[in-house]
Amino acid sequence: MKFRYPLLSFLFFSLVTIIIAQDENKRPNVSEDLSHSVFGPPQSAVWEFQLSYMKEGTNNISSFNFYKKDQRNKTLFFKISDNGLNNRNEFRVQELTGGAVLFPFDDDDRYQLDIGGTYDKIKDTSLYGKAFYSRITLRPQPNLWFRIGAEYFDGSAVGHNTLYRNTVLNSFYFVGKVSVSKFSLVGLLGSGKIDDVLNTRFGFAGIIEGPFNTFILGGYIKNDEPKENVRTLAIGRGAPFRPDGLPSTVFIWKHKDNYDFQLGGIFFGGNNLFVKPAAIGMSQGMFISSTALRENSELRQGQLMSITDDYRNSDFTLFYVYLNQGIEMIPGTVNHVGFRAIQLFKVFSEVKFSILSKPVIGIFYNEETEPEFNLMTHKFVDKQSTFWSFQAGITFQDSFILNVIHTPQKSDWIVALSFMYMVPKNNVLTKTLIQ
Numbered sequence: 001m002k003f004r005y006p007l008l009s010f011l012f013f014s015l016v017t018i019i020i021a022q023d024e025n026k027r028p029n030v031s032e033d034l035s036h037s038v039f040g041p042p043q044s045a046v047w048e049f050q051l052s053y054m055k056e057g058t059n060n061i062s063s064f065n066f067y068k069k070d071q072r073n074k075t076l077f078f079k080i081s082d083n084g085l086n087n088r089n090e091f092r093v094q095e096l097t098g099g100a101v102l103f104p105f106d107d108d109d110r111y112q113l114d115i116g117g118t119y120d121k122i123k124d125t126s127l128y129g130k131a132f133y134s135r136i137t138l139r140p141q142p143n144l145w146f147r148i149g150a151e152y153f154d155g156s157a158v159g160h161n162t163l164y165r166n167t168v169l170n171s172f173y174f175v176g177k178v179s180v181s182k183f184s185l186v187g188l189l190g191s192g193k194i195d196d197v198l199n200t201r202f203g204f205a206g207i208i209e210g211p212f213n214t215f216i217l218g219g220y221i222k223n224d225e226p227k228e229n230v231r232t233l234a235i236g237r238g239a240p241f242r243p244d245g246l247p248s249t250v251f252i253w254k255h256k257d258n259y260d261f262q263l264g265g266i267f268f269g270g271n272n273l274f275v276k277p278a279a280i281g282m283s284q285g286m287f288i289s290s291t292a293l294r295e296n297s298e299l300r301q302g303q304l305m306s307i308t309d310d311y312r313n314s315d316f317t318l319f320y321v322y323l324n325q326g327i328e329m330i331p332g333t334v335n336h337v338g339f340r341a342i343q344l345f346k347v348f349s350e351v352k353f354s355i356l357s358k359p360v361i362g363i364f365y366n367e368e369t370e371p372e373f374n375l376m377t378h379k380f381v382d383k384q385s386t387f388w389s390f391q392a393g394i395t396f397q398d399s400f401i402l403n404v405i406h407t408p409q410k411s412d413w414i415v416a417l418s419f420m421y422m423v424p425k426n427n428v429l430t431k432t433l434i435q
Contacts, residue, residue, distance in 0.1 A: 038109055038139060039277060040241045045070040045423040052306035052416035059083060059092065065305050072109075073278075074302040075101040077116075086120050086129060087295045090158050093120035093129070099299050112137040116299040122156060127164055129155025133296040145177040147288075153295040169194050173291040177284075182209040186284065188221065190291035199224045205232065205287045212246065213238045213276045219287040227257040230290045234283035238276030239267070248274040248314075252286050258326030258334065269315025271349050307391075307403045307416040311345035311360060319343040324369070329380040335371040336382050345391070355397045362391030362405070 046069045054061040063081030067074045079097040086093045099116025103109060114135040121128050135149040151171040159165035173190030184207040192199045205219025217234040236250030247268030254261040263286070267274040289297065298304065311317050324338040342365045351359055365388055372383040387410060393403035399421070405414040 038142070039071045039073075040275060041071065043071045047421040047423075048305075048309065048418050049421075050305055050307075050416050050418040052414065054084075054306060054415075055411070055413045057410065057412070063306055067302065067304070072101065072103075077302050077304050079304040083123060086122075086155075087118075087131070087298055088157060091156070092123045094123065095120040097299065097304060099133075099302065110139045112139075114300075116296070118295075118299060120155075122164070125164075127156045129153070129295075131155070131293070131295040131299070133292070133299055135300075143179040145175075145179075147175045149173050149175075149288075149292065151293045151296050153293055155295075167195055169293055169295065171291060171293050173288070175288055179207075183207070184209075186219065186287065188288065188291060192291065192293075199228065201228070201291060203230075203287075203290075205284070207280065207284070209280075213240060213248075213279075215280055215283070217280075217283045217287065221287075221290050230254060230256040230259075232287040232290065234286065236279045236283065238279030239272045239274055241275055243270065243272050248272055248279060250274075250279050250282060252283055254286060254290070260322070260324045262320065262322040264320035266318040267314035267316070269347075269349075271313075271315050271347070273313045305416070307393075307405060307414060311347060311362065315347050315349055317343075317345040317347075327371070329371050333380065335380045336369050337371065338369045340367040341365065356394055357398060358395040360391070360393040360403070362389075364389040364391070364405075366407075 047066065048069070049066040050064070052063050052065070054063075061081060061083045063079060063084060065079045066077070068076040077099055079095065081095045083092050084095055085091070086095070095118060097116075097118040099114070102113040102115070103111060104113055105111045112135075114133070114137070116134075117130070117132040119128065119130045131151070131153045133149065133151040135147055138146045140146075149172070151169075153167075153169040155167065156164045157167045169192070171190065171192040173188060175186065175188045177184055177186045186205040186207065188201075188203045188205075190201050192201070201221050201223040203219060203221030205217055207215060207217045209215045214237045215235070217232070219232040221230045221232075223229050232252070232254050234250065234252040237246070237248050239246070239248040247266055249264075249266045251264040252262065265274070285300075289300070292300065310319070319342070321339070321341045321343075323340075324336055326334045326336055329335050343362060344364075345360060345362045347358060347360045349358055351357060365386070367384060367386050369382055369384045371380040373379075374381050387407055389405055389407040389412075391403060391405045393401060395401050399419060401418040401420060403414075403416045403418070406412070
C-alpha cells in the first residue's frame with residue numbers, strides 16, 4: 001500500500017517523536033503518575049460470554065461471543081458464528097472474528113494500539129473473505145490526539161455477470177486533533193483503493209463544547225471521486241462521570257450522493273453511563289469512519305454481540321437509526337436499500353426477587369427497503385415492509401442474563417444467554433481524571 005504524501009507522513013512521524021521525547025522528560029512514568037486518563041475513573045473489568053441462537057425465516061444462526069470491558073470500553077472481543085450474514089449482508093457465511101485494544105507501554109493511556117480481523121467462508125462454497133484493521137493512537141498531551149489507521153479486505157462480492165466476484169480493498173489514513181479551551185479542530189488525510197482504483201481524500205471537522213457537557217461537531221471530507229464527498233454533523237450531550245440527573249443524548253447525520261445515515265440516542269435515569277468522552281468519541285469516530293472500510297465497521301466498533309448490551313447504559317434508552325443508500329441494479333436506474341428503526345428500552349435496575357433481578361423490556365419499530373423485480377414492468381421497484389419486535393430479559397444471580405427478541409410478523413427469534421464476570425474491585429488501581 002503506497003501513501004501518496006510521503007513528505008507529510010515523514011513530518012508527522014518526526015513531530016510525534018519530538019512531542020513524545022519532550023513529554024517524557026516532563027512527565028514521570030505512569031507507574032508513578034496515574035493521573036493521565038482520558039477515559040475517566042477506573043472501574044472493575046467486566047467479562048461477558050454469550051451463547052446465542054437466531055431464527056430468521058428458514059435460516060438458523062448460532063454464535064459464541066465474548067468481550068472484556070472496563071472504563072476504556074471494550075478492550076478484547078471475539079466471535080465465532082455459523083450461517084450468519086457477512087459484513088456486506090450479501091452471503092451466509094461461517095465467521096471467525098476477534099480484536100483487541102492494547103496499551104502496551106505500562107498500561108499508559110497515551111499509547112494505544114487497536115488490532116482486529118475477521119475470516120469468513122461463504123456457505124456451500126470454498127470462497128473466503130478476510131479483513132484486517134489496525135490503528136495506532138497517540139495522546140502525548142491532554143489537548144493533542146493523533147491516529148494512524150490501516151485496513152484491508154480481500155474476498156467475494158456480488159458479481160455482475162457471475163454470482164461471485166473477487167475484490168480487494170484497502171485504506172490508509174492519518175487523523176490529528178488539537179483542542180484549545182472549548183474548541184477542537186480535527187484534520188484528516190487518507191488514501192483508499194478499490195481493486196485498482198485509487199481515491200485520495202482529506203477533510204476537517206470542528207468540535208465546539210458548550211455548557212452542561214453539550215457539544216456540536218461539523219465535518220467535511222473531499223474525495224477524488226465527487227460523489228464520495230461526505231458531510232458529517234453531530235450534536236449531543238454527554239453525562240458527567242458523577243451523574244447530575246440530566247439525560248444525555250446524541251444525533252449524528254452523514255450524507256453523500258445517494259447515501260444518508262442518521263443515528264440518534266437518548267439516555268436517562270439513575271444508571272446513565274453515556275458519559276462525555278463516549279458522546280464525543282462516537283461522533284468523532286463517525287466522521288473518521290468515512291475513510292475506513294465498511295467491512296471493518298463491526299470490528300472497529302466492537303459490536304459483536306448477538307443481542308447488544310447498549311441498553312445497559314441507562315435505565316431508559318431510546319435509539320433511532322436510519323439508512324438510505326442508492327444502488328444501480330440496472331445501469332442508469334437508481335433503486336434504494338435501507339432501513340429505519342426506533343428502539344425503546346426500560347431496565348428496572350432496582351427490581352430484585354430472590355435470584356432474579358434487573359428485568360428489561362424493549363419495543364422496536366422497523367422499516368426495511370429493498371429492490372424487488374416487477375414481472376409486469378420488467379423493472380426493479382423499491383419494496384418497503386414494516387414490522388414490530390419485542391425484547392424481554394432477566395438477570396439470574398447477578399451473573400447470568402437471558403434475553404429474547406421476537407418478531408411476530410416474520411416468526412423470527414433471537415435467544416441469548418450471557419455470563420457476566422466482574423473482576424474484584426481491589427484489583428483496580430486508583431487514578432485521578434484529568435479535567
